[in-house]
Amino acid sequence: MSPLVILFIGMAIVVGGVLALRLHAFLALLLGAVVVAGLTSTDQIVAARVAASSVAVVELRPDSEWLVRPGKGRALIAGTNFLIVDGKLTTDKVTLLVQGPDGERPALMRVHVHGAAPAIDPTRTAIIHETVRSAALKDGASSVGDRVASGLGKTATSIGIIIALAAIIGECLMRSGAADRIVWSIRRLLGDQRAPQGFVFSGFVLGIPVFFDTVFYLLLPLAKALRQRTGKHWVLYVLCTVAGATMAHSLVPPTPGPLMVATELGVSIGLMMIGGTIVGLVAATAGYAYAVWADRRWDVPPPDDQVEVVPTTDTDLSVLPPLWLALAPIVLPIALIGWAAVFDLLPDDLAKTWWGDQLLFWGGQLLFWGDKNIALGVSAVIALATFWWFRRLPLKELSAATQTALSSAGVIILITAAGGAFGLVLQQTGIAEVLTTMMPASKAALLPIAFLLTTTIRIAQGSATVAMITAVGIVAPLVAAGDLGYHPLYVALAIGSGSKPIPWMNDSGFWIIGKMSGFSEIQTLRTASAMMSLMGVVGLIVTMLGAWILPLV
Incomplete structure (x- = not known):
């Protein structure tokens, strides 16, 4: 099933469960996570993990030397690595020796292929270490319950x-x-x-x-x-x-x-x-x-504020x-x-x-x-x-x-952890890669594109940090090519601003703000969510004005 269809079904369950069926937020998020996990195929889970962890091959050099691009979550590990062609995991493997950063492009790493180097097309090929490949296959073999519980547990561990x-x-x-x-x-x-x-x-x-x-x-x-x-x-x-x-x-x-x-x-x-x-x-x-x-x-x-409090001016500050x-x-x-x-x-x-x-x-x-x-x-x-x-x-x-x-913290931890589980199973559908293909890559409009890309990923899976990390991995190759006409700082600011719209039910911060403030879901959407979305748009406008007035190049 298409990741977009799964995304819409998951969003409908969460939003409909909270707003129409009046389910507790924890139950609505948990139900949404279970349904999304059940609709995601094993191949999609493996492909999503591989896409998030693979290291792209950038250039082939003489004497069996390759230039590769590692990154956040894409560790380059010496030893046995499997080839990925057109995003699909293969059984072909190579043994790599890491030689260090490239002298002209420090962001790229030089690796030496031990033995006979296979003939590959670097524009279609990536590599993944055997341990990461095994982890991806293990994720694909996990049951629905295990994957939902894993997402819930990881979030609870963090917060x-x-x-x-x-x-x-x-x-x-x-x-x-x-x-x-x-x-x-x-x-x-x-x-x-x-x-x-x-x-x-x-x-x-x-x-x-x-x-x-x-x-x-x-x-x-x-x-x-x-x-x-x-x-x-x-x-x-x-x-x-x-x-x-x-x-x-x-x-x-x-x-x-x-x-x-x-x-x-x-x-x-x-x-x-x-x-x-x-x-x-x-x-x-x-x-x-x-x-x-x-x-x-x-x-x-505010919560539990049943009676209007009359302001006092006679507080004894000495106590x-x-x-x-x-x-x-x-x-x-x-x-x-x-x-x-x-x-x-x-x-x-x-x-x-x-x-x-x-x-x-x-x-x-x-x-x-x-x-x-x-x-x-x-x-x-x-x-x-x-x-x-x-x-x-x-x-x-x-x-x-x-x-x-x-007692109050326990409820919020459960809701937040359920939101983390929902976000994790959405990521396993490969939704980030699908959304990426829908975005144009024109450098003339890179700032709004980076903003919209980050916003789209944020809406889909909830986490602002994950949205920023995902978006920068997509945008970085365009920036590395140079000739932007402005400093890369502005691309970074556009990505940061794009992580603000639109917080909703799959965002842990949404529930923390709403539950701690005593706001209903509708009240949180029209106050905090609307304000953060507005701030994100204003941030983009200021960023674009800065790139135009003070390009720093």
Whole structure:
């Protein structure tokens, strides 16, 4: 069956299940994943894995030397490799010796074919290592249940601990008074009228080293506390929290998506950070404008907010934690995770100087604490200790607060993991390759093409990062050919902007925003989804204007 048909069936089941049959999101996503997995043939599963993992042969050279193009997820491994012709796995194999990067084109690798080199057409041929080939065949032989469970488990492994710990941190920030302290400090600095702008900027800064989901979890209690103070503007506060964080997530390294795109296109990390910051802040400003409009149009109360809260001005600030302690559970993981990301970017030759050697040594000692799960764990301990110390509660009540946090986190983990399973089985249909063939390859329109390609893949499988990684693999050969008329930076920014439209039910972020904010599926679509789509389009417009006014070539 065509991957497009399978995609439409899966989308109909998820959307129809949630909106028409009123199924719980977890059940709708799980049902959609099972149906998609059942409709996908073994050949499609193997072909999708092979296409995602194969290494293209670029050029044949004398003396049995080949030039090949490895990439993200396409590891070049010495030893026995099988040939792929026209996208189909063959039984023909070669033994390769990796010789290193090509002198003129460092992105390409030189390999030597041991023994007699077969006669091949490099425009139609790729290679795949025997271990990866075996894994692809194993995927094809897996049952529907195993593949759905695998996708669910991988997603839960990635986000489960983070969501649980962040939920504990958020609950403690609210109950200990730490959120109140931060909110009152923001009010003193900006005033209530400018607090939404503060959320946009804070979310953007926090979204650079930390995943969007974690940033949203950390900032949402602050938005809720401010809502309790003002008694209004819940939609505005939520959308402003989303606006900054989501643009940084797709445009500014060291988050995985933009880091990968910049690397593949040969754009320096520093230039990508500057360009991503400019485009991201302009797009986030457009998101803020939409948030103001949406807040005036729709009045949605926060979850469990049955009674309108009357703002108070007589809070005794002396009973609240000091600002430095209130901020510690938020700032500490950002600093630790951010340092771990920066440390990976430090050049090895830094050790040639004394100060560089010391930086690498002492910085390396912090890498353990820079793991996202460890950093959030330390912050959760600080948040729990702050809650206990300033409220002087018995440990039984502390345990009850933790139970409340984990109860809400458990549902979100299940929904998010089911969305991951749905996205994985969609990828196994080969939908990315089908969508690629539908896109033209004109360099004159490469920026909007890269944007639309990324958007299409994002809509199909849900993950912004996966969409960016997939799209850059398709666009990179066009950029490598040169003669664009503008710097590859703009292609990277177009891909990042294209990962914003249109978040829906197969996106884990969609469910996190909706469930944590108390928005229904329809409300999430017309608020957060619409805003992110608008920001993506604005990002593309700014990128195209930059390529025209300041091509940097």
